[in-house]
Amino acid sequence: MSALSALQSDQKVVFHARDLRKVYDMGEVQVHALRGIDLDLFAGELVVMLGASGSGKSTLLNILGGLDRATAGHVEYLGKDLTTADDRSLTEYRRHHVGFVFQFYNLIPSLTALENVSIVTEIANNPMRPQEALALVGLADRMDHFPSQLSGGQQQRVAIARAIAKRPQVLLCDEPTGALDSATGIVVLEALDRVNRELGTTTAVITHNADIAQMAHRVIHLSDGHISEVHVNDQRKRPEELSW
């Protein structure tokens, strides 16, 4: 039995999605972003979703994170149906269960690193101290810097600290290294890996960079709104072993 199957049999299903579809109405054209996705994500696993631009991976992540709604099909989070949840429950869900990391960090420019983390811990139930979260991503000495005073990699690590500070069950990362050079990207990935290992946070990372997939428990390939392939890494690489 592989390491992963052991993990899966031990762990409960966090996300359970069936026949998930999403159509964007762009006025003059309809874009089918998801064309029927069946997917389970397990507690504690680190999944990389690979796909080209337009494959639907961001859409999937947004639906899992309660940032967007599916057009059809359904998705459950720990048994709770997200497809039919109203805006208030989705807000609650995001507030207490999900951490997000975005490609362009999306820090609030008028707040310092510490404050950017506090803005989340202030509304969470059982958060860690913002300082702690920043220390976890190696930024203990940059807490009072504003986003404009931080490098891209540092900003992204603040974003990760912000995402994990609430101790979310799931961490959803949309191209977290997309805007970074490879050396900086690896530092960011190390932070993600560490959070996954030390806190046991279910982590989904979407990327179009196949090299990153080597650090995942499981790799899900998306193309044209479908899952085209799933494979399990028997030998995971550590982030510092990656290069691109």
Add this chain to the structure above:
Amino acid sequence: MISSLTLKMLRDLWGMKGQAFAIAMVLAGGVATFVMSRSVFESLTLTQTTFYRDYQFADAFVSLKRAPESMRTRLAEIPGVQTVETRVMAQASVQVLGYEQPVTAIIVSQPDHGQPILNQLHVKAGELASPAAGNEIVISEAFASAHGLKPGDSLLATINGRQRRLRIVGVAITPEFIYQLQPGAIIPDFKAFGVFWMARTPLAAAYDMEGAFNNAVFRLDAAAKEPDVVKAIDLLLARYGSVGAHGRYYQTSHRYLTEEFKGLNQMAIMFPVIFLSVAAFLLNVVVSRLIATQREQVAILKAFGYTTGAIVWHYVSLILMITALGAAMGIAAGASLGSAMSSVYMDYYRFPYMLFHVSPSIALTASAICSVAAVSGVFYSVYAAARLPPAEAMQPAPPARYHVSFAERMGLGRLLSQPSRMIIRNLERRPVKSMLSVIGVAFACAVLVTGQFFGDSADYLVDLQFRVSQRDDMTITFIEPASRAAMHSVLAMRGVNYVEPFRNVPADFRFEHRHFRTSIQGLTPNGNMHRLLTRSIKQVDTPPDGILLTDHLAGMLGIGVGDLLTVEVLEGSRPVRQVPVVGVVNEWIGVYGYMQLPALNRMMREGSAITGVYLTADSDAQSQIFRDLKEIPRVAGSTLRLQALRNFYDTMAQQMLFFAFFNTILAGSIAFGVIYNSARIALSERSRELASLRVLGYTRGEISFILLGELAVLTLAGIPLGFVIGRSLGALMLMGFQTELYRFPLIIQHSTYAFAATVVLVSALLSGWIVRRKLDHLDLVAVLKTKE
């Protein structure tokens, strides 16, 4: 501990301090106008009421020929009369050393022992007159300061044909003569007319009124019915030559004051309502756009799990901070401008004090209006952003759908450069936004027009009244109706070229249940000195029969051509006559009825009586004419047309124009605030696009052209629309601003339009310059690093 969201709010506020200040300025402009106008008006009214109360202003008044003092008891017995005070009032012609024009005065008796019970004197200098010396007088403050007279000085006065030297012992004011108007005049001339007070005994002796009175004033019970009391007084005094008792409404000073306050009140409502609504509208537009630029941040907060309510409150509190700043600035500015304006009014009306205050309700109302306007702007925009699923909001808005512009489809495309096409397409792509910007500029321009056009209206009115309608050099009025011989003696004076007689009959006009006290002017047939005009400035002659009414008067009475007007004459035997209305004439000052002089004489069943003459004279003969007039005892007064014109301007300048001046300043700040904000928001909306163009090799000048060109197009489109809106607002304002004293025609000179356009353009240039400087410092690298 301060929450991160609050911290963000404070930092955002600091980050947009320039814009926040400009928004606050727009608000402050609106609030200041409101606070200034309302508080000045309230303070004036309060001061008037308090002055009336403190100095026992009478409730009813009557003038008569002569009645024995014993009638006093009879008057006091009238039900509803609480206090009655009889007086002697005398007309006098006065000579002030060093002033050659004729001066007249009304001398009012004051009890020998000092203060009257009613219409008490507020002594500003010196003391009350005592009867002992026999020639002591107190003079009105306006007259004193016009001539620089003070206690200790003396005057020569002709009372009842006898000249006497009067010694000034005091300077005073009273609620009875706040507005000091020479009989027959409609605009005060403080040099030509004064009010004096003299102890009763010496005045009665000089005026042959011992043991008698020719004037009485009354204080009524709170429960008394004024018309009943007036009727009872009339009944008692009719045989003593009473011209009819009346309440405060027809008391000259009170009436003019009331009319002026009515006018001020209109301004104090219309200006601030217009300004505040414009400010509120602009604020709403500006705030909506401002919040729209924060769409991404709204989405992030939502993604973190902040509720829509929390996010809305975040922005609401941001805007409330700005609103609070604007309101505070506005209230402070309004209060200090109001205080300044109040002291001008205090000087002008010569109140003994000015109870200036800004009532909290005024300040609160203004702040509330602004807050609601601002918050509704935020609410809508934040709600719109928060309603989107966060994933969508965080996506850059999908590439906007552009079309080939209309101008290009018309085949003009070849003539346009690529940047010009961008400008046009951008304007066409968001027609609502473009329209709102144009409306914003238009309103800014419109408030400037509204703040400024009063001067134009006044100039036009003056030109019509004092140059087209009134053609005489001088008007002379007699104390009593006289024969035509009086006219000939005036004509005989050296330097007088031409005279035209007139007859003035005070009368109460009645139609159906409405009535109004004014007078009938009898004019010479085919006369040339006082031209009556239609609204289209065509001259109309007085008809051989019937009466012409000023259009405003006809409106007040609800009477039309062909109706029979009932005229109750208020002099002599007080006959009541019916006269057909044969036409209306347009006059902007005063309200009168006009008849042909022979017709009026017929109606009065008198010979060819006249009460005055209009004359033209050689300009170098004026001094001689004044000297000669002083020899004619029947002359009650004379007004010089040019002097009247000056007086009108003085009156106007101090009030309406003063008001308008402040409003223009406030309008200017509104205009600048709006345009600056539009420019700044346009910059933040498009900085990324413009930076990308810079990266592609466009020069600073070229990208500035794209942004500022759009601003220029919007500004230029807004200006003419602003003219139209300004004109409509002006018309709206004048509609409410019609008093018996003056009405204002809607006249807006090109110079006013030009002024408004200039302020708008200067604001636009200044804003453009600031934005241009920001464009020069666009951080190209940062733009490339962040997502589009």
